Amino acid sequence: MPKITVDGASYEVAEGRTILQALDDQGVLMNGVDIPHYCWHPKLSIDGSCRLCQVEIEGIPKLQIACNTPVRDGMVIHTRNERVEKAREGVMELLLINHPLDCPICDKAGECKLQDYAFEYGVPHARTREPRRAGKKRVDLGPTIVFDQERCILCRRCVRFCREVPGTGELSVFSRGDQSVIETFPGEPLDNDYSMNVADICPVGALTTKDFRFKIRVWFLEDVPGICTGCAKGCNVHLGVANNRVYRYVPRRNDAVNGTWICDEGRLSYARIGADDRIAGHEVRQPDGRALPVSIDVALEEAAERLRGVIDRKGAGAVGILASPHATNEDLFVARRLLEALGSSQAGVAVRTGRSDALLIQPEKAANAEGCRRLGFGPAEALLERARGGAVAALLVLGHDALATQGPELLETLRGLDVVLLADSHRSELERVAQVVFATRVVAEKHGTLTNHAGRVQRVVPAVEPSFDAHAEGEIMWRLGRALGLPGFDGAWDLQAVSKALAETVPAFAGIDLASVPPDGVPRADR
Amino acid sequence: MVISDAVRSAIDAEIAKYPEKRGALLAALHLVQREHGWIAPETAKAIAEIFEIRAIEVMEVVTFYNMFLDRPQGRHQVRVCTNLPCSLRGARELVHTLEQHLGVEAGETTPDGRIHLGHEECLGACAWAPMMRIDDTYYENLDAEQAKKILDSLK
Known part of the structure; x- marks a missing residue:
């Protein structure tokens, strides 16, 4: 393995990598070794067009671009000396010659590499008097992206992205020299399942998403690490949060899951968190059919009362749980324990499925379908069949995915039961057939872990607080178990303790508790 | 087809x-x-x-490439070289004269669709500057009067 020295520090790197790639492999690029760059991107082919990553290599007379210079054993690289910085200053001056400097109205301001590097390497005055190149400011590239020609520095990241990642190739550089401009083929817009990633990788404010544009200045956003819940892939994201509201998802790099990308559908799914159709409080259905808003304690008492009735009449084995594939592993573990305490085996889960692709999009449209399986929740069909056969008299329904998979027939089945308790985050037809409705937190509002399609266990933390009383499914079921006086359900709700018990008792989660899950998750162990 | x-x-x-x-x-x-x-x-x-x-x-x-057209233009492509040697020999004034003569600006087509006038980068005929290309033919050692006559002769 070649050994290279960068600013005095030695690294043993893989053969055949370029300097930037090798430093990225080591995890030090822009994280100790700062080599500014625009066109290079760890997940795209090398372009070598921006010239900003020039470094000095001992024994080579001219500066070399770090993105495209392969490492060699014994290479001694300097990234910070006067010569390198002078070169960067020159590149920045050229890149800024035609830049409109419209930062006050630019949505990228605050997370713009042109701003950052101009601040670091730019000269504070322009030496040109010629007018700046004028271009179109709002080119509608497609359903998701707006393009500003003047801000573009032609790094071609977006062009390479479209060709190399979704493979759709909608973008290209048309014309040449100072006339060069990013365009789509006439009449064929930028429209693919991953199109909004081009706004993330655009190092300047040229490409912005229609969804996020002008919603908020990015410096007001706090980036909370989280997981996209759109499908079973479990793409790592940052939730952009301000004013207790999620404004956007952007991909968070995890080479073992999503690399640096997320799909558009997943990216836009943040809107579900603060949607108008959230169940904004607990409800008990009155005999006249109206829903009465109640406190969690009243809802729990009502639910326990009804369950006790069923247990007395038909036995605890007639109480079932239709789990939600959106619930965390910890929530589901509590569900499992509740069933165990009741002595019931009536468990199932409905997972909505849909379109998938070879890149990120998984057929299962829930973040924790695999977690459900690992915790013993089988297909909902079997459970509902038993319910129709009379073996289930009371059902605790988590979420409303079963509505999508079972259709209106589900409502019929539920109407046939003695007791239906619903714990859900968003409004649906299910509320009409439930006697008690608990408002639940969505993933972005709670602590926990999720198991992705490949068995990787990933951690989530609350990014926002619901503005109404809502609880994790796990907590609701814990308190329900306590209200029923079930063994093992004593004491206050303690997520840490639940997590510990999960790690200790379920082999698939052995050693994985909340505290131990690193930011990039725990891969499936061969056990 | x-x-x-x-x-x-x-x-x-x-x-x-x-x-x-x-x-x-x-x-x-x-x-x-x-x-x-x-x-x-x-x-x-x-x-x-x-x-x-x-x-x-x-x-x-x-x-x-300048020689490929991504939109329909005039029947004749008139391109005046405005690189350095031609410019030193009056090419920019020549373009200006032709603009006035045709009533269009460089980069435009005459309303009758007859001529598209434009600039051109070096065509390798510096020894005979100033020069222009009309379709596939070079016209060299131009002066304003000559050039106007040549344009007038185009159908």
Whole structure:
């Protein structure tokens, strides 16, 4: 393995990598070794067009671009000396010659590499008097992206992205020299399942998403690490949060899951968190059919009362749980324990499925379908069949995915039961057939872990607080178990303790508790 | 059919000359443009199909080179070289004169569709500066009167 020295520090790197790639492999690029760059991107082919990553290599007379210079054993690289910085200053001056400097109205301001590097390497005055190149400011590239020609520095990241990642190739550089401009083929817009990633990788404010544009200045956003819940892939994201509201998802790099990308559908799914159709409080259905808003304690008492009735009449084995594939592993573990305490085996889960692709999009449209399986929740069909056969008299329904998979027939089945308790985050037809409705937190509002399609266990933390009383499914079921006086359900709700018990008792989660899950998750162990 | 059989077989003959198909793209664009006058989007698509590349890659090449047209222009392409030697010999004034004579600006087409006037980069005829290209013919050692007469003679 070649050994290279960068600013005095030695690294043993893989053969055949370029300097930037090798430093990225080591995890030090822009994280100790700062080599500014625009066109290079760890997940795209090398372009070598921006010239900003020039470094000095001992024994080579001219500066070399770090993105495209392969490492060699014994290479001694300097990234910070006067010569390198002078070169960067020159590149920045050229890149800024035609830049409109419209930062006050630019949505990228605050997370713009042109701003950052101009601040670091730019000269504070322009030496040109010629007018700046004028271009179109709002080119509608497609359903998701707006393009500003003047801000573009032609790094071609977006062009390479479209060709190399979704493979759709909608973008290209048309014309040449100072006339060069990013365009789509006439009449064929930028429209693919991953199109909004081009706004993330655009190092300047040229490409912005229609969804996020002008919603908020990015410096007001706090980036909370989280997981996209759109499908079973479990793409790592940052939730952009301000004013207790999620404004956007952007991909968070995890080479073992999503690399640096997320799909558009997943990216836009943040809107579900603060949607108008959230169940904004607990409800008990009155005999006249109206829903009465109640406190969690009243809802729990009502639910326990009804369950006790069923247990007395038909036995605890007639109480079932239709789990939600959106619930965390910890929530589901509590569900499992509740069933165990009741002595019931009536468990199932409905997972909505849909379109998938070879890149990120998984057929299962829930973040924790695999977690459900690992915790013993089988297909909902079997459970509902038993319910129709009379073996289930009371059902605790988590979420409303079963509505999508079972259709209106589900409502019929539920109407046939003695007791239906619903714990859900968003409004649906299910509320009409439930006697008690608990408002639940969505993933972005709670602590926990999720198991992705490949068995990787990933951690989530609350990014926002619901503005109404809502609880994790796990907590609701814990308190329900306590209200029923079930063994093992004593004491206050303690997520840490639940997590510990999960790690200790379920082999698939052995050693994985909340505290131990690193930011990039725990891969499936061969056990 | 967007590309005629004759042009198609001429393109195939060009492709045969290169180790990679794509090498013949410029030749193909010349052939197609001679037939159509310009490279329309649907023409680019037909060419892309022949070369097994994306249509947008054809457009990259079309827009990169001045001699390919991505929109219909006048019947005659009049291009005055305005690189350094020609400019030293009065090419910019010549363009200005021709603009006034035709009543259009460089980069525009006369309303009757007869002439598209434009600048051109060096055409390698510096010894006979100033010069212009009209379609495939060079006109050299120009002065304003001569050039106007030449334009007037175009049908």
